[in-house]
Amino acid sequence: MFSDKTDFKEAFLKRLEMSYGKPFPHTTKRDQFHTLGNMIREYISMNWIHTNEHYRLQNQKQMYYLSIEFLLGRLLGQNLINLGIYEIVKDGLQDLGITLDDLEEIESDAGLGNGGLGRLAACFLDSLASLDLPGHGSGIRYKHGLFEQKIVEGYQVELPEQWLRHGHVWEVRKPDLTVNVPFWGRVESFVDDQGNLRFEHRDAEYVSAVPYDNPVVGYKNSTVNTLRLWSAEPARYQPHKDMMKYKRDTEAITEFLYPDDTHDEGKILRLKQQYFLVCASIRTIVDSYLTKNDDLLKLPEYVVIHINDTHPVLAIPELMRLLLDEYKMNWDDAWYIVTKTFCYTNHTTLSEALETWPVRIFQPLLPRIYSIVNEINERYCHQLWQSYPNEWDRIEKMAIIAHGEVKMAHLAIAGSFSVNGVAKIHSEILKKREMNLFYQFSPEKFNSKTNGITHRRWLLKANPELAQLITETIGSEWIRSPDHLTKLHAFSSDSSFQQELAKVRRVKKEKLAHRIYQQNGIVVDINSIFDVQVKRLHAYKRQLLNVLHIMYLYNRLKEDPTYNMLPRTFIFGAKASPGYYYAKKIIKLIHSVSKKVNADPMVKEKIKIIFLENYRVSVAEEIFPAADVSEQISTASKEASGTGNMKFMMNGALTVGTLDGANIEILERAGKENIFIFGLSAEEVLRYYSQGGYSSMEYYHLDERIHTVVNQLVNGFFSEDESEFEPIFDSLLVENDYYFVLRDFASYIDIHQEVDATFQKPEKWWKMSIENIANSGYFSSDRTIEEYSNHIWKINQYSFHK
Ligand SMILES: *Cc1c(COP(=O)(O)O)cnc(C)c1O
Numbered sequence: 001m002f003s004d005k006t007d008f009k010e011a012f013l014k015r016l017e018m019s020y021g022k023p024f025p026h027t028t029k030r031d032q033f034h035t036l037g038n039m040i041r042e043y044i045s046m047n048w049i050h051t052n053e054h055y056r057l058q059n060q061k062q063m064y065y066l067s068i069e070f071l072l073g074r075l076l077g078q079n080l081i082n083l084g085i086y087e088i089v090k091d092g093l094q095d096l097g098i099t100l101d102d103l104e105e106i107e108s109d110a111g112l113g114n115g116g117l118g119r120l121a122a123c124f125l126d127s128l129a130s131l132d133l134p135g136h137g138s139g140i141r142y143k144h145g146l147f148e149q150k151i152v153e154g155y156q157v158e159l160p161e162q163w164l165r166h167g168h169v170w171e172v173r174k175p176d177l178t179v180n181v182p183f184w185g186r187v188e189s190f191v192d193d194q195g196n197l198r199f200e201h202r203d204a205e206y207v208s209a210v211p212y213d214n215p216v217v218g219y220k221n222s223t224v225n226t227l228r229l230w231s232a233e234p235a236r237y238q239p240h241k242d243m244m245k246y247k248r249d250t251e252a253i254t255e256f257l258y259p260d261d262t263h264d265e266g267k268i269l270r271l272k273q274q275y276f277l278v279c280a281s282i283r284t285i286v287d288s289y290l291t292k293n294d295d296l297l298k299l300p301e302y303v304v305i306h307i308n309d310t311h312p313v314l315a316i317p318e319l320m321r322l323l324l325d326e327y328k329m330n331w332d333d334a335w336y337i338v339t340k341t342f343c344y345t346n347h348t349t350l351s352e353a354l355e356t357w358p359v360r361i362f363q364p365l366l367p368r369i370y371s372i373v374n375e376i377n378e379r380y381c382h383q384l385w386q387s388y389p390n391e392w393d394r395i396e397k398m399a400i401i402a403h404g405e406v407k408m409a410h411l412a413i414a415g416s417f418s419v420n421g422v423a424k425i426h427s428e429i430l431k432k433r434e435m436n437l438f439y440q441f442s443p444e445k446f447n448s449k450t451n452g453i454t455h456r457r458w459l460l461k462a463n464p465e466l467a468q469l470i471t472e473t474i475g476s477e478w479i480r481s482p483d484h485l486t487k488l489h490a491f492s493s494d495s496s497f498q499q500e501l502a503k504v505r506r507v508k509k510e511k512l513a514h515r516i517y518q519q520n521g522i523v524v525d526i527n528s529i530f531d532v533q534v535k536r537l538h539a540y541k542r543q544l545l546n547v548l549h550i551m552y553l554y555n556r557l558k559e560d561p562t563y564n565m566l567p568r569t570f571i572f573g574a575k576a577s578p579g580y581y582y583a584k585k586i587i588k589l590i591h592s593v594s595k596k597v598n599a600d601p602m603v604k605e606k607i608k609i610i611f612l613e614n615y616r617v618s619v620a621e622e623i624f625p626a627a628d629v630s631e632q633i634s635t636a637s638k639e640a641s642g643t644g645n646m647k648f649m650m651n652g653a654l655t656v657g658t659l660d661g662a663n664i665e666i667l668e669r670a671g672k673e674n675i676f677i678f679g680l681s682a683e684e685v686l687r688y689y690s691q692g693g694y695s696s697m698e699y700y701h702l703d704e705r706i707h708t709v710v711n712q713l714v715n716g717f718f719s720e721d722e723s724e725f726e727p728i729f730d731s732l733l734v735e736n737d738y739y740f741v742l743r744d745f746a747s748y749i750d751i752h753q754e755v756d757a758t759f760q761k762p763e764k765w766w767k768m769s770i771e772n773i774a775n776s777g778y779f780s781s782d783r784t785i786e787e788y789s790n791h792i793w794k795i796n797q798y799s800f801h802k
Contacts, residue, residue: 036076047223119617133785187368211284222510488491525608540634656751
């Protein structure tokens with residue numbers, strides 16, 4: 001379309017002036033962004049059509065990734081890189097006096113996710129397309145993504161996020177592919193001409209699901225897959241006694257993303273969202289299959305459907321419904337198809353996060369789906385009975401419906417051929433504990449797939465300076481095959497490479513310092529250690545441990561101004577779910593401590609505390625490359641995998657972490673001499689939970705350092721209002737510190753002293769950093785996706801265009 005920058009410039013200028021009816025000098029940055037975005041989308045569509053045509057003609061097995069969240073971030077820069085035209089466009093714009101970076105800043109983050117789970121889905125899409133794999137996403141087009149966070153006097157305030165205000169240039173609305181989704185009503189049974197018992201859903205209220213297709217561009221390979229996002233609209237012929245109410249209720253379905261990634265919200269609207277997504281997705285998946293094939297029994301040879309956590313698990317009874325009611329199949333054939341088509345990923349072992357729905361909500365909203373789940377449950381329990389006769393207790397624990405609740409994880413396991421955890425330790429905990437009974441019953445279903453991140457966004461795009469240094473040093477193969485990063489081993493002690501890496505880090509720290517100054521008005525020292533904890537705010541992630549440690553350092557410096565520590569800049573970024581009272585208190589604590597510490601002339605050379613507002617993908621891209629230290633300090637056994645830890649590692653930050661989630665595999669890959677590990681192990685934590693023996697009060701009384709900082713939560717030291725942090729104080733002492741913050745405190749102090757000592761030896765530090773980068777290729781989502789493709793999905797790469 002444009003082979004060089006002159007072509008591009010001409011096309012761009014013409015398009016810009018024609019679109020906005022004004023001469024170039026009068027156009028705004030937004031005009032320019034939209035013009036560029038539209039041009040690139042059209043450029044993409046040629047390959048999009050080719051890819052789809054290829055899939056249709058080859059009749060190749062397709063994978064559909066169903067997820068209630070896709071945390072995409074911005075797309076312009078990544079699309080240009082993947083198309084291989086980033087430089088042409090950048091140079092062309094520069095000739096016109098336009099900076100590409102500025103146009104990229106205009107784009108709103110597509111923030112259709114909370115955190116790790118949604119970002120994983122986005123990384124997977126990038127890897128699927130880049131590996132030429134036929135895999136597509138299906139999700140919800142929320143009008144408002146995750147809320148926008150403002151900090152007002154130290155408190156989090158939530159504003160509705162407005163990513164669609166100026167439109168979304170990448171999407172294509174496809175109203176002719178609308179699917180009608182039924183809610184409410186009742187089920188009637190009747191006997192058909194062949195004498196079979198059949199069911200019909202009567203008096204349903206229909207809602208239209210309208211798809212918006214988003215291209216997913218592979219890295220320099222002409223592949224363009226599809227992310228289909230569904231939007232709810234009133235159905236055309238839906239009679240209703242109160243039209244206004246019907247319209248409002250309908251549009252509410254895709255209005256907001258639930259701002260919580262751990263607790264089940266327990267809202268009817270949430271269940272509506274879930275069914276809305278799967279009903280629309282399954283309909284188009286089956287329709288697409290039937291345009292090429294006629295035998296539904298062969299569906300599993302051509303289609304595999306992945307369920308990201310339990311939110312889309314109603315896809316299982318929904319496919320049953322389609323096969324039974326619309327294609328008139330018998331139960332056994334339908335169940336055979338379903339259980340060979342679905343696979344499921346579990347993302348958590350936190351018991352409060354395991355989704356269940358009260359039957360009294362589920363049944364009236366989704367009467368036909370409920371009756372199918374009920375039947376699945378009865379047959380599943382019957383099967384269990386064959387294996388475990390008279391073991392009532394066991395069967396009750398494994399049932400899909402029990403005590404008036406539908407257990408979504410149990411339905412997912414019963415209806416899937418594969419169940420995986422997201423890191424080795426997590427998968428082991430699932431097998432040994434949380435899902436042990438299911439593992440005993442069907443061990444062949446269980447497997448582990450350690451998460452990954454796309455190195456194309458988190459290294460190539462987020463840190464072009466480092467990417468270029470790596471390419472100059474070992475060549476560019478690592479971009480296609482990230483395990484080539486291991487070639488950097490040979491340079492880990494090379495002083496000129498170390499110095500170049502230090503230079504890159506400096507540049508990235510300067511950029512972040514600039515943003516910090518703009519946003520927070522605080523000047524930070526580039527030479528200080530940038531010690532970063534960015535992730536959702538949750539008690540188990542233990543931002544509190546980090547804050548208490550800062551309070552300890554502050555006390556230490558106040559006692560002894562000559563205390564020898566390197567200057568540190570502690571950087572936080574975290575959103576708290578709006579209803580999560582405790583998490584919001586922690587945000588306030590971070591701000592109260594930073595207010596006092598940042599203003600104290602006695603320590604200002606040593607400690608700065610920064611809270612970066614509204615943490616999201618685009619901010620994350622600036623933070624990871626600038627970090628020296630990565631804080632991954634969850635209570636062992638609680639973080640299923642973590643993916644932030646991998647982004648830091650790939651950019652050369654050193655991890656301070658517990659033996660939890662993927663930290664363990666980072667340790668295995670990087671080597672124990674290249675990581676800072678502290679704290680209880682998962683086994684120790686789980687032993688405490690099952691056998692008791694921990695008393696936080698003892699640690700409080702015996703360790704003077706703990707005593708001081710915990711008292712400072714309630715003695716007005718950091719807050720005028722002495723009751724402000726009482727809930728935190730209580731969680732530590734009254735509730736016996738469920739997350740073992742005080743238990744791990746001493747070892748956390750010690751490990752940070754080691755960090756300090758290591759930073760004083762630059763040769764050692766940079767060697768460790770390089771070893772981390774060199775071993776980070778394993779954590780590319782390309783590796784993860786290859787494992788899913790080969791071992792679960794059984795889908796193949798194609799290469800029609802090469
Ligand atoms: C990677 C990422 C996460 C996940 O971080 P964890 O440390 O694994 O919890 C959350 N939010 C954003 C914006 C991310 O990029």
